[in-house]
Amino acid sequence: MESRPHEPSITEDNIPTPDGELSMRVIPTRAEANIHGDISSGWVVKQMDHAAESVVSRLAKGRIANIAMESLSFMSPIRVGAAVCIYTKLLEIGTSSVRIQVEIWTLNPNEEQRRKVVDATFVYVAIDEKGRIRKVPR
16 A cells, blocks of 8 residues: 555645644754755654654653654755744554654745645554553543
8 A cells, every 4th residue: 555645735725734733843954954955854854753742742641652654755855944834633543552644834934835845644652661562541
C-alpha cells in the first residue's frame, strides 16, 4: 500500500488550509540551513517530533517514545526566515500507541500565501518510568 501525503483542507474560496491544530511555530535561522540556504531536513523532522510529542505526551499523561514515522513527504524546501507552522491532528489512539498526522506550512517573508511543505504520520507508544510499554489512559 503506497503512502501519500494528506490532502489539505479546502476553504470555500478554494484556498488550501492546514488540517489539524497549530501546535508550534518557529522561524529557522541561517544556523539551521545547508550551503544552499535551505533548512536541513534533520532540523525539520526534529521540530515536527517536538510538536507531536507535546500533544501526545499530554494525551498519554506521561512519558512516550516515537516508534515509527509511517510516512514523511517533503514537498518543497524551507528557506531561512520562513515562518514554520506545525499542525497536528490525532489519527488513532490504540491501547498503548497513538498515531498523529503532522503538517508543516510555511509563509516566506516575501510571499502572501502560505504553502504546505511537509506531511508526515508519526507513531508514539506510552511508556512507564522504566521504559516499558503502558496503556494510554482513556
